Amino acid sequence: MTADADAAAETRAARDADPAAAPRPGLELPPLTLPITRTLIVSGAIASRDYQDVHHDAEAAREKGSPDIFMNILTTNGLVGRYLTDHFGARSVLRKVAIRLGAPNYPGDTMVLRGTITDVDGSTVQVRVVGANGLGNHVTGTVTVELAAVAR
Amino acid sequence: MSGDAGTSGRDAGRDAGTSGAGAPGGASYERALKAFEGRPASTAGVGKDPVNETMIRHWCEAMGDAHPAYRGPDAVAPPTMLQAWTMGGLSGHQGRSGAYDELSALLDDAGYTSIVATDCEQEYLRPLRPGDVITFDAVIESVSARKTTKLGTGHFVTTRMDIRANGEPAGTHRFRVLKYAPAARHSPEGRGPGRDGPSQLRPKRPRPVVNRDNAGFWAGVADRRLLIQRCGGCGTLRFPWLPGCNGCGSADWDTVEASGAGTVYSYVVMHHPPFPAFTAPDAGADVGAGAAEGAAGPYAVGLIELAEGVRMVSNVIGVPLDRVRIGMPVRLEFLQVDEELVLPVFRAGPDADGGAPDAGEEG
The missing domain is CATH 3.10.129.10 (Hotdog Thioesterase)
Known part of the structure; x- marks a missing residue:
């Protein structure tokens, strides 16, 4: 109960501090710009225990018809999650993440993640996310975040 | 099972x-x-x-x-x-x-x-x-x-x-x-040293579909002549080639050879998805569209208005992608794409409006 009260107070405090930033449908979140380095692709693949060679071996990737290694979907998923919890802060908890991949993230590119709030229900917010790189949209998706969640 | x-x-x-x-x-x-x-x-x-x-x-x-x-x-x-x-x-x-x-x-x-x-x-x-x-x-x-x-x-x-x-x-x-x-596997010989050479990586261009209605056009291209159909009934020029005239319906026609002068009527730059076959065909020697971007880079597609008044779609070469402009004068060139295929393309640049007396002003 105390945790609930704290969480509610924190949410209120955040809204009082900056009413313009209070979550509402249509609100656009500040973008997150991510340089797509070889290190990011490889470390993300290994941290997600994905040893498919196309995520770390450029030669093998080329033989399979790809110009270079490319980011795996688990890393994209992790980055989308990070984008939202970075924005909504220490008390935010991811409830659902649904993503679709498009243009691959190759080394040397830059991905810009952008989000638009599509729905607010109490402390639960739904955000439409698009991550674009130099080739087009790398990822599109919908994320449900609870803003002042308490551990269950 | x-x-x-x-x-x-x-x-x-x-x-x-x-x-x-x-x-x-x-x-x-x-x-x-x-x-x-x-x-x-x-x-x-x-x-x-x-x-x-x-x-x-x-x-x-x-x-x-x-x-x-x-x-x-x-x-x-x-x-x-x-x-x-x-x-x-x-x-x-x-x-x-x-x-x-x-x-x-x-x-x-x-x-x-x-x-x-x-x-x-x-x-x-x-x-x-x-x-x-x-x-x-x-x-x-x-x-x-x-x-x-x-x-x-x-x-x-x-x-x-x-x-x-x-x-x-x-x-x-x-x-x-x-x-x-x-969709496009690299050839085994493309894997050795020098595999990054665009000519080794690039799949062949798709072949044109030649049929009874357009065979004359492709025969002209093979002779390095760009032929435009002229209606036998009303004299209207038409391109691409069709069996009959849109103006008068006549099925009679002959051809006139394009002077080779033209201007960019419109264009797009194709970035994604990458089609390596369509990048600058002689990327090593040419400063043409896409060459600098590597084997699967972007390329410019122009809608060219010929001096004769008809329009056709082809590559714009000889100019960086971001310098292609509407109204830019271009000049017809025939490009030997590979052993079997010749294509008409359009070169921009200083020579484009100097080669034909009627280029650039009409149209």
């Missing part, structure tokens, strides 16, 4: 691929794929490691994720790690069912040997904490009909996984992959 799913494994799949399932793309092959819907993809899988601080920290370092909930003595795992706890890693999957291996083998045998993940939908029911033991079951939810994507042709396979932590439901994970045959 009469074998026991639990024990038959790859061999059963191979049999099905060569005898029971029919040719890829055929109805019986697609029925064999559909028969996998609803079958288990993995049964009673166990995560190779319990949820642990080390893997959580490595994940957060890789993602650049500094969320305080993922650190310290009461850390929970980032929810997006859900699938990571179920991964087979270098030593492979455990608990994967015979059905999934059979399906993979059936697709491999049809040439759909490449795999790419396209969709991931996760719902998180309970936080995962260090010490939690992960177990999971997955079912093959759907296998699509044959689809052609820019990567190649193949089938989408969707699995749904239910993940438990210490026996309690912790999350669901729906995952879609495309198993496909790559």
Whole structure:
């Protein structure tokens, strides 16, 4: 109960501090710009225990018809999650993440993640996310975040 | 598919691929794929490691994720790690069912040997904490009909996984992959030293479709003459070639040879998807569109208005992509694309409006 009260107070405090930033449908979140380095692709693949060679071996990737290694979907998923919890802060908890991949993230590119709030229900917010790189949209998706969640 | 799913494994799949399932793309092959819907993809899988601080920290370092909930003595795992706890890693999957291996083998045998993940939908029911033991079951939810994507042709396979932590439901994970045959494989000789040379990497341009209505045009191109049809009834010029006149309906025609002068009426720069065949054909020697961007780089497509008044689509070469402009004078050139193919293209630059007395001013 105390945790609930704290969480509610924190949410209120955040809204009082900056009413313009209070979550509402249509609100656009500040973008997150991510340089797509070889290190990011490889470390993300290994941290997600994905040893498919196309995520770390450029030669093998080329033989399979790809110009270079490319980011795996688990890393994209992790980055989308990070984008939202970075924005909504220490008390935010991811409830659902649904993503679709498009243009691959190759080394040397830059991905810009952008989000638009599509729905607010109490402390639960739904955000439409698009991550674009130099080739087009790398990822599109919908994320449900609870803003002042308490551990269950 | 009469074998026991639990024990038959790859061999059963191979049999099905060569005898029971029919040719890829055929109805019986697609029925064999559909028969996998609803079958288990993995049964009673166990995560190779319990949820642990080390893997959580490595994940957060890789993602650049500094969320305080993922650190310290009461850390929970980032929810997006859900699938990571179920991964087979270098030593492979455990608990994967015979059905999934059979399906993979059936697709491999049809040439759909490449795999790419396209969709991931996760719902998180309970936080995962260090010490939690992960177990999971997955079912093959759907296998699509044959689809052609820019990567190649193949089938989408969707699995749904239910993940438990210490026996309690912790999350669901729906995952879609495309198993496909790559659209443009590189030739084996392209793999040696110098494989980055554009001429070795680039697949051939698609061949033009030549038929009775346009054979005269392509015969002209082979002679390095750009021929425009002229209506025998009303004299109207027309391009592309058609059997009859849009103006008067006459089926009589002859040709006039284009002077070669023209201007850019409109253009686009094609960035994505990359089609290596369409990049600058002599990238090593030419400063043309796309050359600087490498084998699969962007290229400019112009709608060129010829001095004679008709318009045609072709490449604009001899000018950087970002310098192509509407109204820019261009001059016809014939490009030997490969041993068999010659194409009319249009070169921009200082010579473009100097070569023909009537260029640039008309139109």
